[in-house]
Amino acid sequence: xxxxxxxxxxxxxxxxxxxxxxxxxxxxxxxxxxxxxxxxxxxxxxxxxxxxxxxxxxxxxxxxxxxxxxxxxxxxxxxxxxxxxxxxxxxxxxxxxxxxxxxxxxxxxxxxxxxxxxxxxxxxxxxxxxxxxxxxxxxxxxxxxxxxxxxxxxxxxxxxxxxxxxxxxxxxxxxxxxxxxxxxxxxxxxxxxxxxxxxxxxxxxxxxxxxxxxxxxxxxxxxxxxxxxxxxx
Numbered sequence: 238x239x240x241x242x243x244x245x246x247x248x249x250x251x252x253x254x255x256x257x258x259x260x261x262x263x264x265x266x267x268x269x270x271x272x273x274x275x276x277x278x279x280x281x282x283x284x285x286x287x288x289x290x291x292x293x294x295x296x297x298x299x300x301x302x303x304x305x306x307x308x309x310x311x312x313x314x315x316x317x318x319x320x321x322x323x324x325x326x327x328x329x330x331x332x333x334x335x336x337x338x339x340x341x342x343x344x345x346x347x348x349x350x351x352x353x354x355x356x357x358x359x360x361x362x363x364x365x366x367x368x369x370x371x372x373x374x375x376x377x378x379x380x381x382x383x384x385x386x387x388x389x390x391x392x393x394x395x396x397x398x399x400x401x402x403x404x405x406x407x408x409x410x411x412x413x414x415x416x417x418x419x420x421x422x423x424x425x426x427x428x429x430x431x432x433x434x435x436x437x438x439x440x441x442x443x444x445x446x447x448x449x450x451x452x453x454x455x456x457x458x459x460x461x462x463x464x465x466x467x468x469x470x
Contacts, residue, residue: 238253239252248268261306262276264335265279266322290305294314294323297369298319298393301318302316302317310325323363323392324389324390325388328389329389362385362388365385369383372384375404376415376416377412380396380400
């Protein structure tokens with residue numbers, strides 16, 4: 238309309254505010270140029286767009302109106318001005334599961350970002366208007382998203398495709414393994430801390446079961462000492 242330059246995947250012109258022709262990806266809901274054949278966000282081939290329907294929600298970031306797109310398990314609401322996206326929990330789980338199911342093992346890990354480089358803002362949920370929690374997605378992605386525990390997750394423009402890329406590269410799988418190891422280490426430390434009390438407990442009247450527990454605690458303590466010596470040597 239005015240000939241001004243605009244950033245890639247912008248929903249409208251920053252100068253004359255004219256809406257720009259774009260195509261939504263049915264797989265990740267990213268905006269793409271109208272002449273694109275594959276999605277710039279996830280690489281899927283572009284075909285039929287997701288079904289759009291009216292919704293009375295305001296953007297938590299710029300307070301502009303949102304439009305909604307239907308998915309298999311829920312809906313995604315997108316700001317008409319800044320292109321931020323609010324995804325319901327059920328739909329987000331479906332998108333993440335699909336990415337994990339068809340993930341490419343050799344896909345390179347996306348570069349991490351420093352969450353502290355952006356200003357900290359606590360945004361209201363566009364549905365219930367309560368303040369959302371800020372979480373580093375997957376614990377190590379560097380992408381801080383805003384989460385309403387009841388309704389969904391808010392993604393700043395461009396964050397959802399990066400999250401899907403992080404998941405496809407095995408990010409959630411690594412996060413689950415890290416959580417499993419931390420839980421095992423916590424349980425191990427708890428058993429070792431309880432070992433002195435068990436060693437000082439009276440032996441009589443306990444039957445064979447206390448001896449088995451004592452032996453397990455002793456083995457845990459022995460393994461802990463061996464691992465500590467290995468690390469120091």
